[in-house]
Amino acid sequence: MKKDEVPQDNSKSYQGQNKLLYAVDDSGHYHGVKSSGWEVENFATQLAVNDLNEQTSQALSDAHSGLISSLGYHMLARRFDVATLAAASGFFQWQINRHLRPAIFLTLSDKKISRYCDTLKISRDALFSLPTQ
Amino acid sequence: MPDIILPINHLQSSHCETGVVATLLQSKGIDMSEPMAFGLASALTFAYLPFVKISGMPLIAYRMPPKTIIKKVCKKLDIELETRKFSNAQDGMQALDDELAKGNLVGLQSSVYWLPYFPEDMRFHFNAHNLIVYGKNSQGEYLISDPVFEYPVTCAAEDLKNARFAKGALAAKGLMYVIRSTPSHIELNEVIKPAIKKTAKMMNGLILPYFGLKGIRHMAKQIRQLDKKTPKYARLYLAHIVRMQEEIGTGGAGFRFMYASFLEQAADICQIPALNKCAEHTTLVGDLWREFAMDAVKYCKKRGDISLGDIAKKLEQVAEEEAKLSKMLLSAIA
Incomplete structure (x- = not known):
């Protein structure tokens, strides 16, 4: 990549910041060059972020209608899925899947709930409540 | 306080x-410099790890695992x-x-x-x-x-x-x-060559099909098979590859440009002009990775007439050029 080919596309995901790429100048030498974003990369990021946001708002509506527990929403809102939440909380994936059922989630011990609160950095009250849609 | x-x-x-x-x-x-630290640690690689999942997608890495770089650089320079x-x-x-x-x-x-x-x-x-x-x-x-x-x-x-x-x-x-x-004197000259040799050998891949050139070809095969999945999965999968390659702090093209910069510095320090040719070829490889990313995103946008086969072919071209690079590196330091 040549220095003048370093994209400056002001990617939304950079929030006004620049990142450093390596590119060659006219005499063929490498330098660090700042880039405000690349449309190609930004598209890929937004596709992934939009997918996560869709899943999260779906979980919110499912939680409001009682199909899943509030944990299902808060997990996704904190960018976890069942696999990563299991790794971070120490629960098994099958346990988390059970806890996603509203009736079971309400019967969990304080100890288990505080493990979720600790992993998600959220208060007990917040874990049991949902934002409005 | x-x-x-x-x-x-x-x-x-x-x-x-x-x-x-x-x-x-x-x-x-x-x-x-940053590229020198990267090169000295022989950190350049390619790995496609289907059993390690990141939000349901395989882990795709363009460098050695975390902590390798700091540990290796300190060990080699006696720090x-x-x-x-x-x-x-x-x-x-x-x-x-x-x-x-x-x-x-x-x-x-x-x-x-x-x-x-x-x-x-x-x-x-x-x-x-x-x-x-x-x-x-x-x-x-x-x-x-x-x-x-x-x-x-x-x-x-x-x-x-x-x-x-x-x-x-x-x-x-x-x-x-x-x-x-830190030692009073550091001689980069002696540690650069073995570091390049290790990278060149690693590019040829380990025994498993998930590393180096084999890994790149394996990923190309996976892309060809995407037509068996839902269109949504295919788009998210391709976007995931592009993110791993570009977004996750790689200096562009999955560290290839950073490595080219290292080779340029190495050529100067070791007085091996052939490494400058290698640096140029690494730039070419990096440019191909960027073209691959562009094609993948073009497909995601459903723009033009680009097919999964075209994207896979581009990736196989990348593998071919990386194979050439591996040979060039070995003969430059021989």
């Missing part, structure tokens, strides 16, 4: 770990690095304060997600980020030189604690590292 502000030359870098190594070594008066992990977060924060009070720059491994200064769309649960703490102000906030950012940042103690002690895959367990001593 008065402010502690240690002298540091904040060095914006492409990648966190190489940036931290270069900054820490420079603070000790050692002339070390004494003290690393510590903590079972208790309080102890970990106290140890950080103690080192700062002694006037030492402290390298930390942390999660990305719990650092509030990261742009929202970049925050995800990756626990092997690296940064340097160079002070603490009277409000109790830490002064941080995070190498992927343009300027130094500050971070509240509670947030930094959460980031250091986040659990899960690659958990940092509060890992901190401090340079204890």
Whole structure:
């Protein structure tokens, strides 16, 4: 990549910041060059972020209608899925899947709930409540 | 408590770990660039790991696993690095304060997600980020030189604690590292050649089909088979590859441009002009990776008449050129 080919596309995901790429100048030498974003990369990021946001708002509506527990929403809102939440909380994936059922989630011990609160950095009250849609 | 502000030359870098190594070594008066740290650690590679999942997608890496770079560079240059992990977060924060009070720059491994200064769309649960703490102000906030950012940042103690002690895959367990001593003289000349040799050999792949050239060809095969999946999965999968290659602090084209810069410096230090030719070829390889990313995104946008076969073909072309590069590197240092 040549220095003048370093994209400056002001990617939304950079929030006004620049990142450093390596590119060659006219005499063929490498330098660090700042880039405000690349449309190609930004598209890929937004596709992934939009997918996560869709899943999260779906979980919110499912939680409001009682199909899943509030944990299902808060997990996704904190960018976890069942696999990563299991790794971070120490629960098994099958346990988390059970806890996603509203009736079971309400019967969990304080100890288990505080493990979720600790992993998600959220208060007990917040874990049991949902934002409005 | 008065402010502690240690002298540091904040060095914006492409990648966190190489940036931290270069900054820490420079603070000790050692002339070390980010690409040089990357090359010396033989960090360039390709790995496609289908059994390690990131939000349901295979892990695709363009460099060796976290911590390889700092460990290898220090070992090769005979630099004494003290690393510590903590079972208790309080102890970990106290140890950080103690080192700062002694006037030492402290390298930390942390999660990305719990650092509030990261742009929202970049925050995800990756626990092997690296940064340097160079002070603490009277409000109790830490002064941080995070190498992927343009300027130094500050971070509240509670947030930094959460980031250091986040659990899960690659958990940092509060890992901190401090340079204890450096040799009086460093001879890069002797360590560069073996480092290049290792990279060139690694590109040919290990026994498993997931590494090096085999890994790239394997990924091409997976792309060809995407037509058996839902269109949505195919788009997310391709976007995932592009993110791993470009977004995750690689300096562009999955570290290929950074490696080219290393080869250019190596040619000069070792007085091997053939390495300049290798650097040029690495640039070509990097440009091909970028073209591949463009094609993949074009497909995601359903624009033009690009097919999965075309994208896979481009990737196989990348593999071919990387094979050539491996040979060129071996003959340049022979």
